[in-house]
Every structure is written in structure tokens, then in C-alpha cells.
Amino acid sequence: MPYRRTENVERRLAARHAAIVAAAREAASEGGMAAVQIAPVAQRAGIAAGTVYRYFPGKTDLIAAVLAEISEREIGALRRAAANAPGPLSALACVIMSFAARVLRHRRLAFAAIAEPVDAALDPIRLKFRKLLADEFAMRIGAAIASGHLPRQDAALAAVGVLGLLVEGTIGPLAPQSPGRERELVQSLALTALRALGLPDPRARGLVVQTTVTAE
Amino acid sequence: MPYRRTENVERRLAARHAAIVAAAREAASEGGMAAVQIAPVAQRAGIAAGTVYRYFPGKTDLIAAVLAEISEREIGALRRAAANAPGPLSALACVIMSFAARVLRHRRLAFAAIAEPVDAALDPIRLKFRKLLADEFAMRIGAAIASGHLPRQDAALAAVGVLGLLVEGTIGPLAPQSPGRERELVQSLALTALRALGLPDPRARGLVVQTTVTAE
DNA sequence: GCCCATTGTGAATCGTGGTTCAGTTGTTGT
DNA sequence: ACAACAACTGAACCACGATTCACAATGGGC
Numbered sequence: 403m404p405y406r407r408t409e410n411v412e413r414r415l416a417a418r419h420a421a422i423v424a425a426a427r428e429a430a431s432e433g434g435m436a437a438v439q440i441a442p443v444a445q446r447a448g449i450a451a452g453t454v455y456r457y458f459p460g461k462t463d464l465i466a467a468v469l470a471e472i473s474e475r476e477i478g479a480l481r482r483a484a485a486n487a488p489g490p491l492s493a494l495a496c497v498i499m500s501f502a503a504r505v506l507r508h509r510r511l512a513f514a515a516i517a518e519p520v521d522a523a524l525d526p527i528r529l530k531f532r533k534l535l536a537d538e539f540a541m542r543i544g545a546a547i548a549s550g551h552l553p554r555q556d557a558a559l560a561a562v563g564v565l566g567l568l569v570e571g572t573i574g575p576l577a578p579q580s581p582g583r584e585r586e587l588v589q590s591l592a593l594t595a596l597r598a599l600g601l602p603d604p605r606a607r608g609l610v611v612q613t614t615v616t617a618e
Numbered sequence: 619m620p621y622r623r624t625e626n627v628e629r630r631l632a633a634r635h636a637a638i639v640a641a642a643r644e645a646a647s648e649g650g651m652a653a654v655q656i657a658p659v660a661q662r663a664g665i666a667a668g669t670v671y672r673y674f675p676g677k678t679d680l681i682a683a684v685l686a687e688i689s690e691r692e693i694g695a696l697r698r699a700a701a702n703a704p705g706p707l708s709a710l711a712c713v714i715m716s717f718a719a720r721v722l723r724h725r726r727l728a729f730a731a732i733a734e735p736v737d738a739a740l741d742p743i744r745l746k747f748r749k750l751l752a753d754e755f756a757m758r759i760g761a762a763i764a765s766g767h768l769p770r771q772d773a774a775l776a777a778v779g780v781l782g783l784l785v786e787g788t789i790g791p792l793a794p795q796s797p798g799r800e801r802e803l804v805q806s807l808a809l810t811a812l813r814a815l816g817l818p819d820p821r822a823r824g825l826v827v828q829t830t831v832t833a834e
Numbered sequence: 835g836c837c838c839a840t841t842g843t844g845a846a847t848c849g850t851g852g853t854t855c856a857g858t859t860g861t862t863g864t
Numbered sequence: 865a866c867a868a869c870a871a872c873t874g875a876a877c878c879a880c881g882a883t884t885c886a887c888a889a890t891g892g893g894c
Contacts, residue, residue, distance in 0.1 A: 654853075671853070
């Protein structure tokens with residue numbers, strides 16, 4: 403029995419795995435999904451190109467790992483943001499505003515993860531991420547409807563629409579590029595999103611102002 | 619002077635040019651932008667691959683031509699839809715609803731033209747199209763604000779958000795796929811969009827119902 | 835130190851699809 | 865009919881980037 407995976411080796415392997423994923427994520431943050439190429443990622447991770455294939459069957463799986471990581475972190479963040487809200491409507495506002503704020507803080511990466519075009523083989527993976535996000539929104543919207551804070555409507559469809567509104571308004575190609583004005587942008591978009599869900603203008607405005615601090 | 623471009627030739631050249639663009643558009647309608655490849659497009663147009671380059675310097679220019687054609691047709695349709703509306707708010711509703719309805723009628727092509735990932739070289743071209751659409755929305759929103767039908771707000775940003783809402787709700791990956799339910803979907807999305815702009819729920823509902831026929 | 839399984843290497847391979855170009859075909863004017 | 869030129873052809877070329885693989889290096893057990 404001349405070889406055994408020592409704990410030491412195990413650790414090194416895990417570290418490399420993580421390093422590769424991190425390198426890929428960084429590449430995506432800097433140059434979008436198109437910049438996630440095997441050779442550059444490998445170099446950034448300090449290994450040879452071939453080595454990547456010791457850790458991932460193919461590029462698709464690598465990107466899937468990156469998306470899974472992002473997905474977990476972001477969904478978690480949204481849940482935590484909603485957790486300390488006093489009620490369903492407030493929780494919804496928190497989710498909307500922290501989503502917008504977080505996307506704005508990592509524009510390129512968010513664009514890569516959510517919207518940027520990729521190989522068709524990756525569509526199912528990205529779909530999963532989008533679905534998780536939409537479901538999170540839909541759940542909060544459903545709760546607000548159930549508690550009578552919003553008019554009856556198809557929560558799933560509304561969630562998809564709000565997602566589109568926020569994404570387009572933050573990282574879409576026509577989104578305003580105004581460094582320093584992020585807070586206003588988030589407030590504007592949140593106001594619009596809440597109104598879209600049927601909240602009357604004055605109530606929505608109040609909720610946005612009141613939520614601003616919590617969501618940051 | 620042994621050769622001159624006869625009217626006959628001129629016509630044939632123009633016809634071929636159009637045939638190539640049409641072939642490219644059809645390819646996009648069927649298989650998305652990825653299906654717009656020189657060889658297949660040429661075959662569909664009944665010519666050799668090399669001939670395409672007698673008409674377009676490169677693939678980018680071909681796609682630009684396709685987008686320009688779509689752009690002109692769609693913007694024109696939106697303007698006509700708004701033209702016979704009785705007032706600014708009604709015109710806005712018309713634009714919103716016919717945009718949604720038209721996108722739904724040509725999902726794949728619309729997706730290819732608006733949202734599908736493409737080579738970075740095409741980004742400016744697509745951006746132009748999106749900007750035209752957003753400007754059309756922004757103009758109508760601005761008019762409705764000016765006439766006091768909508769609360770004061772950044773019309774350009776609102777337009778971008780509404781565009782995102784409608785696109786995501788119609789051809790986004792999570793959009794409901796329900797053949798035969800298009801009318802309900804358009805109404806739902808229009809209601810949501812109008813509310814997003816600050817129109818109170820009851821008024822928005824009335825406007826949507828009243829606009830449904832006009833927009834079709 | 836020595837053997838062996840595992841891991842790492844990176845140049846070569848492969849597939850894809852846009853682009854080129856030498857040769858062929860078609861059209862015009864005399 | 866023929867010269868002169870434009871348009872068409874499609875096989876060959878090329879760039880790009882993922883993937884492979886024969887070989888080298890490393891770590892573990894004895």
C-alpha cells in the first residue's frame with residue numbers, strides 16, 4: 403500500500419480546488435465570462451493548464467462551481483437581510499434593496515453570473531441560479547400578499563418582472579453609470595419595484611426610506 | 619467601356635443583399651444568434667459562402683444589418699401603436715402592451731435581437747437598438763409625467779426598468795411558457811409596468827383593459 | 835534509499851467557424 | 865463572337881481556445 407491520501411495532501415488538493423474556482427471568479431469579475439479561459443485561469447491559480455482538468459471534467463463544470471459559490475453566498479445574504487425585518491412587507495423591501503445594492507457593488511461579476519451570454523451548455527446552470535433568486539423574491543411577494551399588504555397577483559410572474567427591472571436598472575447596458583450615486587439608484591429602483599407590486603406610491607416611498615439603512 | 623451596371627444587375631444585387639439579410643434573420647428566428655453562421659446562411663440564401671463577403675465586409679456587418687431592419691420595423695410599429703391613442707397615458711399603455719405582444723409573437727427572434735449573448739464586437743450595435751427602444755419608452759413616460767398623469771420621476775431610468783421588466787417577463791428564461799395565455803400575460807405585465815411608473819392600481823387596471831384591443 | 839500511485843506539466847491535437855483567394859462563370863458593349 | 869470586367873464559387877487557410885496525453889515530479893510507505 404505505497405500511497406495513501408494523507409490529510410496533508412487532502413488539504414493541498416482542496417486548497418488548489420478552491421484556488422482554481424477563485425481564479426475563475428476573479429477572471430469573471432475583471433473581464434466577464436469571456437475572460438474565463440482555461441489557460442489564463444490556470445496561470446492565475448499558479449498551475450499548468452492541464453492541471454485544471456485534474457480538478458474539473460471540463461470548463462462547464464468549473465463555471466458551474468463558480469456559479470454555485472456565488473449563488474450560495476448571494477441567496478444567503480438576501481435571507482439574512484430579510485431575517486431582521488419586522489414584517490413581510492419590510493422583508494420584501496429588504497430583499498429588493500439588498501439585491502440591488504449587492505449587484506451594484508460587484509457589477510461585472512453580477513453581470514457575468516446573471517446576464518452575460520455564454521455557451522448554451524451553461525444555460526441550465528445559470529437558469530438554476532436565476533430560479534433561486536426569483537423564488538426568493540416570489541416567496542417574499544407571496545407572504546406580503548397573504549398578509550394583505552399587496553394586492554392579489556401571480557407572485558411568480560411578479561418576481562420575474564421585478565428581477566428583470568432590477569437587473570436592467572443596475573447592470574443592463576443602459577443602466578446609469580454614476581459612481582457615488584448608488585444609493586439614489588437603489589432607492590429609485592426599489593421604489594419602482596414596490597410600486598410595480600401594487601404598493602401605493604406614498605407607502606412605497608416611506609418603506610424605501612425606512613429600509614435604506616437596514617439594507618446596507 | 620465594356621461593362622456597366624445595368625438596372626437588371628442592380629436589381630439582382632439588391633435582391634441578393636436582401637436575401638442574405640432575410641436568411642440571417644430566419645436563422646436567428648429558428649436557432650438564435652448562434653445559428654447565424656456564414657455557411658448555413660449562405661446556403662439558405664442559395665449562394666456560396668464566399669459570396670456573402672461580396673455583400674458584407676464581415677459577419678458583424680451582416681448582423682448589424684439584421685438588427686437595423688428589426689429595429690426600424692419595431693420602432694415603427696410602436697410609434698404607430700401610440701399614434702391613435704387619445705392621450706399621453708393611453709399612448710404609453712399602447713407602447714407597453716404592443717411591445718410585450720410583439721415580443722411574445724416572435725420570441726426567439728426578439729431574444730436574439732435583445733438579450734442573447736453575442737460577440738463583444740456586436741455590443742455597440744445591440745446597444746443602439748436597446749437605446750432606441752428605451753428612448754421610445756422614456757419619451758412616452760416623460761409626456762405622461764408632463765401631463766400630470768404620472769408622478770415626477772427619472773423617465774430614462776424608469777424606461778430602462780420597464781424594459782427589463784417586460785423583457786424578463788416575456789422572453790426571459792423564467793418567463794411563463796403558456797401557449798394560448800399570451801393575452802393574460804401581456805395584461806399582467808402591462809399592469810405591473812404601469813403600476814411601477816406610479817399609476818394607482820385601479821386606474822392601471824382600467825387602462826390595461828381599455829387598451830387591450832387597440833394594442834393587438 | 836527505493837518503489838509506486840498520484841499529481842502536475844505544457845506542447846501538441848482537435849474542432850469550430852470566420853475569412854480569403856485563385857479560378858470559373860456570367861454580363862456588357864462593340 | 866470576343867474582349868474586358870464583375871460577380872460567384874468553394875476548398876483551403878487561419879485564429880482561437882478547449883482538451884488530451886506522454887512524460888516528469890512529488891509524496892507516502894517500507
